[in-house]
Amino acid sequence: MNETTRTESNGARKASKRTSAESTSLDHDADADNDPTLIELGTRVKTLRRERKLTLEALSTLSGVSRAMLSKVERAEKSPTLSIVVRIARGLGINLSDLLGAKPDQSEVSIIRAADRLVFHDQQSGLQREMLSPVHTNNGIEILMHRIPPGKSSGILPAYAVPTEKYVMVQEGELTLKMGGKSYVVGEGDTIHFAIKSPYSFENYGSVLVSYYVVLVRNR
Numbered sequence: 317m318n319e320t321t322r323t324e325s326n327g328a329r330k331a332s333k334r335t336s337a338e339s340t341s342l343d344h345d346a347d348a349d350n351d352p353t354l355i356e357l358g359t360r361v362k363t364l365r366r367e368r369k370l371t372l373e374a375l376s377t378l379s380g381v382s383r384a385m386l387s388k389v390e391r392a393e394k395s396p397t398l399s400i401v402v403r404i405a406r407g408l409g410i411n412l413s414d415l416l417g418a419k420p421d422q423s424e425v426s427i428i429r430a431a432d433r434l435v436f437h438d439q440q441s442g443l444q445r446e447m448l449s450p451v452h453t454n455n456g457i458e459i460l461m462h463r464i465p466p467g468k469s470s471g472i473l474p475a476y477a478v479p480t481e482k483y484v485m486v487q488e489g490e491l492t493l494k495m496g497g498k499s500y501v502v503g504e505g506d507t508i509h510f511a512i513k514s515p516y517s518f519e520n521y522g523s524v525l526v527s528y529y530v531v532l533v534r535n536r
Contacts, residue, residue: 351392351395353437354392354395355392356417357389357392357396357401357415357416357417358389358390358391358392359390360415360417361386361389361390361404361408361415362390364408364410364415365390365408368408368409370408372386372387372390375404375407375408376407378406378407378408379403379404379406379407379408380403380407380474381400381403381404381407385400386404389404395439397438397440397441397471398436398438398441398443398445398470398471398473399470399471399472399473399474401415401416402473402474403474406474406476406477409477411458411476411534412436413434413447413451413458414451416434416436416447417434418434418447418451419451420451420452421450421451421452422452423450426450428447428448428449428450433446433447433448434446434447435447438470438471441464441465441468441469441470441471442464442465442468443462443463443464443465443468443469443470444462444463445460445461445462446460446461446462446463447459447460448460448461448529456533456534456535457531457532457533457534458530458531458532459529459530459531459532460529460530460531460532461527461528461529461530462518462527462528462530463525463526463527464491464518464519464520464525464526464527465520465525466520466522466523466524466525467520467521468519468520469517469518469519469520470517470518470519471517472515472516472517473515473516473517474515475512475513475514475515476512476534478534478535479511479534479535480511480512480532480533480534480535481509481510481511481512481532481533481535482509482510482512482530482531482532482533483507483508483509483530483531483533484502484507484508484509484528484529484530484531485505485506485507485528485529486502486503486504486505486506486507486526486527486528487504487527487528487529488504488524488525488526488527489504489520489522489524489525489526489527489528490502490504490520490521490522490526491518491519491520491526491528492518492519492520492521493508493510493516493517493518493519494516494517494518494519495510495514495515495516495517496513496514496516502528
């Protein structure tokens with residue numbers, strides 16, 4: 317095998333390691349330019365990675381996100397999907413809210429004003445994740461609001477490192493949970509509970525926005 321063939325073969329093997337969460341191009345994302353939220357996220361990823369003495373290659377192995385994508389996220393050159401950010405958080409050994417900048421609140425009475433919610437917007441799918449609850453490090457519970465536009469999806473989300481359950485109540489629209497090769501349709505006002513033991517996704521196959529509350533419980 318000549319040198320050119322070996323180089324092409326190595327490149328093909330590296331490309332094959334990309335997860336389905338990275339199906340979009342790794343080219344520079346114009347929407348990410350000067351976005352303060354993405355700059356903050358990239359800085360946190362780099363800081364946390366270095367605190368753990370991880371190389372980009374090591375974090376790629378732990379998270380299942382390619383080295384190229386990690387590099388672009390750290391430099392705020394790419395707006396990552398929710399699925400990718402969840403994987404990065406898992407690779408760093410923290411939960412998603414911590415990665416997005418949530419601060420622990422041990423107050424006896426906590427109020428989060430609507431304008432002060434911690435929000436993550438997936439620019440690819442349009443999914444919006446809003447944190448409704450304060451971070452209480454001793455109970456492992458989070459309350460969230462998700463919104464998914466018509467015809468869009470959360471993308472495939474991985475199982476958590478610790479046993480985790482989700483309680484979901486649909487506020488408007490119709491939500492489809494896909495998990496373990498099965499689909500579960502949840503209508504307006506309906507609720508669904510499941511333990512996260514395998515990858516899953518939330519889908520909006522309808523013609524209107526779907527919004528739903530999520531109570532996430534980590535069993536420590």
